[in-house]
Amino acid sequence: MTRILLADDHPIFRDGLKRLLENERDFTVCGEAEDGGEAARKVRQLKPDLLLLDLSMPGAGGLDALRERTGAETGTRVLLLTAAIEQEELVSALQLGARGVVLKDSPAAVLLKAVRGVLGGEIWIGRDRVANLIDALRPSMTRNAGHPAAEYGLTERELLIVSGVVAAFSNKEIGTRLGITEKTVKTHLTNIFDKLGVSTRTELAMFAVRNRLPLAELS
DSSP states (O other), X not given: OEEEEEEOSOHHHHHHHHHHHHTSTTEEEEEEESSHHHHHHHHHHHOOSEEEEOSOOSSSOHHHHHHHHTXXXXXXXXXXXXXXXXXXXXXXXXXXXXXXXXXXXXXXXXXXXXXXXXXXXOOBOOHHHHHHHHHHHHHHHHHSOOSOGGGGTOOHHHHHHHHHHHTTOOHHHHHHHHTSOHHHHHHHHHHHHHHHTOOSHHHHHHHHHHHTOOOOOOO
């Protein structure tokens, strides 16, 4: 049974969400929280498999909850469920460990698919948002690059390919910009996936976001 913690300041919304989730045979709601501080405390106490977290709550919000649980090693995965989210908030949330975001006006089937995807190790985020992440990230990465690519065994060419993935270029586009074949790009991606322990392009982009890899702009 998958144990889920709900964090939202609207009791009626939480009740509806609880009913939706518990209609699934393998989901149970193990707790509820009304603000970020309570959410962080209950994550430590209950150790749920998943935290469904609203960003906008009175007092301590969703980002505060993410900051509090950083390093807590609870094993809890976090999926944001919010009415709206700014690009900077999304970047911050992903860097703090969130595994994805679903808007509250999404169909119930999308939410359930996102929950299962995140529980299965996926990153759940809209394609358009992935495409825009590089624009939001480049200034902060330029000022404060985190880990050098060499720390993960990445070559300069591989880092360029990572940059292309984060910028949402196709393999063919990356190859054209780097003067190599699409097949060569695929070979590099296979090596990058093995080095970083990721399995999809989206996971690779999120790894770069969280670890503040020093991305470059492909000409």
